[in-house]
Amino acid sequence: EAGVAQSPRYKIIEKRQSVAFWCNPISGHATLYWYQQILGQGPKLLIQFQNNGVVDDSQLPKDRFSAERLKGVDSTLKIQPAKLEDSAVYLCASSLDRSGGEKLFFGSGTQLSVL
Amino acid sequence: AQSVTQLDSQVPVFEEAPVELRCNYSSSVSVYLFWYVQYPNQGLQLLLKYLSGSTLVKGINGFEAEFNKSQTSFHLRKPSVHISDTAEYFCAVSDRSSGYALNFGKGTSLLVTP
Numbered sequence: 001e002a003g004v005a006q007s008p009r010y011k012i013i014e015k016r017q018s019v020a021f022w023c024n025p026i027s028g029h030a031t032l033y034w035y036q037q038i039l040g041q042g043p044k045l046l047i048q049f050q051n052n053g054v055v056d057d058s059q060l061p062k063d064r065f066s067a068e069r070l071k072g073v074d075s076t077l078k079i080q081p082a083k084l085e086d087s088a089v090y091l092c093a094s095s096l097d098r099s100g101g102e103k104l105f106f107g108s109g110t111q112l113s114v115l
Numbered sequence: 116a117q118s119v120t121q122l123d124s125q126v127p128v129f130e131e132a133p134v135e136l137r138c139n140y141s142s143s144v145s146v147y148l149f150w151y152v153q154y155p156n157q158g159l160q161l162l163l164k165y166l167s168g169s170t171l172v173k174g175i176n177g178f179e180a181e182f183n184k185s186q187t188s189f190h191l192r193k194p195s196v197h198i199s200d201t202a203e204y205f206c207a208v209s210d211r212s213s214g215y216a217l218n219f220g221k222g223t224s225l226l227v228t229p
Contacts, residue, residue, distance in 0.1 A: 004158075033216060042119075042205050042219030043159070055214045091159070101147045101166040101209075104217060106159040 002026065004107035006092050012113045018080035021110045025073070025094030031055075032069055033104065034077050035091040043091055049075065050097075082114045117142035117208050121220035128227055130198055136191040136223045138206030148189040149207040149217065150180055159205065165189065176200070201227045 005024040013019050025032050030051050035043035046065065048055040051072035060067065064083070069075040079086055089109040095102040122137040140146060150162040163174025170182040180191045189206060203224050207217040 035219075040221075042121075042207075042221045043217075045213075045216050045218070048214055048216045056216060093159075099215065101164065102215070103161050103164070104159075108158045 004092055004094055004105050006090075006107035006110055008110055009108065010111045010113075012115065013082055014115050015084055016081040018078065019082055019112060020076055020078045021090050021092075021112075023075045023077070023092030023107060025075070025092070026105055028096070029094035029105070030072070030097050031095045031102070032075050033093040033095075034067055034075070035093065037089045037091055037109070039088070046077070079112075082112075084114050087112055087114045117146060117210055117213065117218055119206050119208050119218055119220035121204075121206050121223050123223050124221065125224045125226065128196055128225065130227055130229050131195045133194050134192065134196050134200075134225065136204050136206075136225065138189045138191065138220060140187050140189065140206070140208045142187075142208060142210050142212075144210050144212060146208050146210045147215070148180075148182060149209070150174065150178070150189075150191050151205045151207060151219075153203040153205065153222075155202070162191070162204075196225070196227045198227050198229065200225060 032049045034046045037043040046060045047057040047067045049069040067077045091109045092107045093104040120139045128134045148165040151159045165172045165182045173179045203222045205222045206220040209215045
């Protein structure tokens with residue numbers, strides 16, 4: 001079974017530039033999550049999708065971050081403009097549904113460095 | 116709202132010694148509890164989870180955890196660690212208030228030395 005695919009693996013940009021990350025969840029998984037993991041901290045949920053609808057984006061900095069999941073499959077996360085504090089690993093995860101207790105499958109992440 | 120506290124940021128231990136990684140949570144409703152492991156340069160993997168039933172949960176690689184509702188804890192244990200257990204361990208909680216999304220602790224770095 002193919003896992004959660006993310007690209008790119010690494011990205012280096014200068015502050016105020018824009019960047020986009022892509023995620024392809026496991027086939028058939030209805031729920032998709034984007035997490036931000038700053039060095040030395042646990043992952044923090046940014047946004048949760050159920051199919052192509054947003055379930056929770058309360059911790060997404062909406063003035064600069066945006067995410068979409070068109071057609072309920074692939075998802076993209078965008079930052080525009082980037083700040084130094086956005087340097088982190090961005091993790092995508094998926095699960096069959098969000099009924100509670102579901103195992104999340106994580107991708108390897110995109111490591112973003114903002115200079 | 117729920118939160119997770121991992122009491123130790125780093126735990127050094129000798130090979131074949133027992134280890135306990137501590138996790139406390141707060142939530143006003145019934146919760147699901149998880150431990151994930153992140154090996155160097157790899158993604159997060161599920162070690163074990165507690166949903167209901169027996170409070171002692173066994174996971175992969177010889178790990179187990181015990182759910183203690185009165186102490187709101189979910190400590191992870193292994194009776195004898197290996198060098199290969201060196202990794203970052205994350206405790207996580209989910210409940211209905213969060214749409215069942217995982218809320219992670221800050222992590223505990225387990226370093227096993229010969």
